[in-house]
Amino acid sequence: MPESKTNRIAIYVSAFIIIILILFALLRDNADAITLKQAKELLQNHNVEKVVATKKYVYLKTKKGYYKIPFSQVTPDMFADYKVEVDNESNILLYLLVFILVLGLGSLAFRKWQKKSLKEIFTVSESKNNTDFSPSEGNTHIEAIKSDVSFNDIGGISDVKVELEEIIDFMKNPKRYKSFGARMPKGVLLIGPPGVGKTMIAKAVAHEAGVPFYYQSGASFVQIYVGMGAKRVHELFAAAKKNAPSIIFIDEIDAVGKKRDGNRNDEREATLNQLLTEMDGFEGSSGVIVIAATNKIDVLDAALLRAGRFDRRVFVELPTKREREAILIKYLEKIPHELDVKIVANMTVGFNGAALATLVNEAALLALRQNDFRVTLEHFEQVKDKVIFGKKKLQMLNERQKAFRATYQAGKVMVATYYDITFEKLMLSNEKLTPATDEPFIKQELESRVKMLLAGIAACDIKYNEHASSAKDDLDEAKKLVKKMCEEYGMCSSLLPDKKEQELLLKRLYEESRALLESLLKVLEKIEYVLLERESISKTEVKEYLNEVF
Known part of the structure; x- marks a missing residue:
């Protein structure tokens, strides 16, 4: 939840609690309890100015203060010389609470109507200023994603985890680094072939750091309308800075960050320029870190890779045999199986994390189709080629x-x-x-x-x-x-x-x-x-x- 919205809710709750405390102080029963003998003396000496009867107590008002005696102990004869007022003590509190509730709901409804009216005014104004070809995508509101992926959910990334633990610690304890005079990199570039888990790694960093996670693909910045890609980049960074500390993850950044040849000034280059400008505009205390992923680092623009932008590069390679074992163990945790994971790791040379996930899933589906109670090595052998080459229609051979x-x-x-x-x-x-x-x-x-x-x-x-x-x-x-x-x-x-x-x-x-x-x-x-x-x-x-x- 954004910080501004959290603060607003906290203010409303605090105001409500304060009102309740004030009402409690005003309406609480502060009368002193007295005995029947004391009450008779006050009445006989005519020291009582006012008598109020409720369901539980009879209240006697004197010049010195308020006194009460249980209703069950008095008789009507005691008040023959006084006019007794009957009062329902719960009505006042009930009416006040209803009044406060109606007042609060009415004010919230008015504020919502006011915001809606202002939004409609700005929308109409913006539509008048723009041409009829303005895309609706430019008005989208960028929301943070709550990451539920942790490093424990990802197997075989011990080397990568060490590289990223510093960033996690920085986002948790920024004062430690600032007091030492050190600064963390503004950007981290994850480099590796498709399917090795670059997006999951970025989500795990956000989860471990406990910060908002803003996800965008490089292709989403590439617009056919002039200026819309740059606008989307600005909105993304503005949202991240507003809710700092936070993480921006740009997947397939090569879609927008390709080398500029200088012979043209198209929308993609304008978007890249905006991205470079936003990363240059980071302050040391902004608390925003950009993580990007690519499998084509050779096509990225040199300005994007220079120091001060993507300072750190982390290579995420295809998993080794030991790493494949760790990944398979993670995927097999909730699947009943009877097999040696080391054998499956040996037969999956060249598999990435995504392929291993598909392999385990296909083996489990095959076991269900065959009404088997457990997944075995035979199931993996039968679906391995389907995962590698795809399922083809078998030829009818003579x-x-x-x-x-x-x-x-x-x-x-x-x-x-x-x-x-x-x-x-x-x-x-x-x-x-x-x-x-x-x-x-x-x-x-x-x-x-x-x-x-x-x-x-x-x-x-x-x-x-x-x-x-x-x-x-x-x-x-x-x-x-x-x-x-x-x-x-x-x-x-x-x-x-x-x-x-x-x-x-x-x-x-x-x-x-x-x-x-x-x-x-x-x-x-x-x-x-x-x-x-x-x-x-x-x-x-x-x-x-x-x-x-x-």
């Missing part, structure tokens, strides 16, 4: 096509197992064995992968002297990988190779893959048989067949 596919897949899975390429299980219907990753490889690892990609073609050429058109994807990937090895990685005979060297390398790797398959034809036949019967085979089974030969 017997000859199915035989070609079995041979093709048998060649790939045997070479992949021989060179220990990461995978857990191969399905007959899969077009790919494992997803490509951007991890650095040595030359031998890259050559092994190319051999695996060409192994299906080699196996079909050995058995049928021809192969199917479904080999296109693997062949394209093999060519692309060989091209990178020669042109980008310098892994050919010279650092400046020609196209002929690529052809020679591709041909050599194909021949080596074919030679390996020809030396293990019996193992290849066993794998084909399993694929035709079960339409799937695991890496463990292929290893057993290879161990029988070696």
Whole structure:
């Protein structure tokens, strides 16, 4: 809740309490209790000026003060010489409370009507000043988001957490840093591939610091109307400063923060200029920190990255094996399961946090469809390829096509197992064995992968002297990988190779893959048989067949 609104409510509550205390002081019963004997003496001596009777007490007013005696102790004869007034003590208090309540509600209704009238006047005035093409988006009110994500909800970010703990501590204890003469960075840039949890990390920082969280995507600033993107940036920073300390999170900042070429002055550049101006306008005591996320830091404008704006850069990489274990444990907390998380972490190389969440969810849904009480490793193996490649409609293969596919897949899975390429299980219907990753490889690892990609073609050429058109994807990937090895990685005979060297390398790797398959034809036949019967085979089974030969 904004601070101004909180203060207003506190004032109203305080005023109400003060009024109640005043009424209590005025209306409380301050008469002294006396005995029947004392009351008779006052009445007989004619010291009583006024007699008031209520349901509980009879009140005697004298020059010295007020006295009361319980109504049950007196008789009417005692007041024969006096005029007794009958009063209902609750009526006065009740009427006053009703009056105060009506007065308070009436004043609140009047203030609300007054604000509404002023808003309508300003809206009409603004619509007159603007053209008919003014977008409605410019009038949106920016509200803070209450973050319910904590660092405990995110697994595998221990390194990132250390980097951001200083910011959390600064927002909780700013005097500690100011007294030491230190200042925290105005901006933090989270850099990493999609799906690694950059938005969740920013929300966790806001939650741990206990401050308002303002979320905007970079694309929301890009407007087709002149000046609207800059206006939205100004409104965002104004709202954050008003409710400081607070955090502004700009997702996909590259949408608005791309490099300026100087040849044009379009709306995007005007919005970027406004963003730069707002970040320069931060005061040391503003208490606002900007966190932005991008997966394309190379396209960001240099002015955005200079010191004084995004001072700190935090790289959020794909999770390691240990981090994948931590993430999986978090997602499996509320799901009944019976599996070793380490095995699932081993089979999910290259998965980001979002992919792991989808994998766990798909496995749980599959378990429910199959009426299983627990999620097992088998469920994960069945949905893994669906998460990586997506669900495709299975082709209807005739017997000859199915035989070609079995041979093709048998060649790939045997070479992949021989060179220990990461995978857990191969399905007959899969077009790919494992997803490509951007991890650095040595030359031998890259050559092994190319051999695996060409192994299906080699196996079909050995058995049928021809192969199917479904080999296109693997062949394209093999060519692309060989091209990178020669042109980008310098892994050919010279650092400046020609196209002929690529052809020679591709041909050599194909021949080596074919030679390996020809030396293990019996193992290849066993794998084909399993694929035709079960339409799937695991890496463990292929290893057993290879161990029988070696």
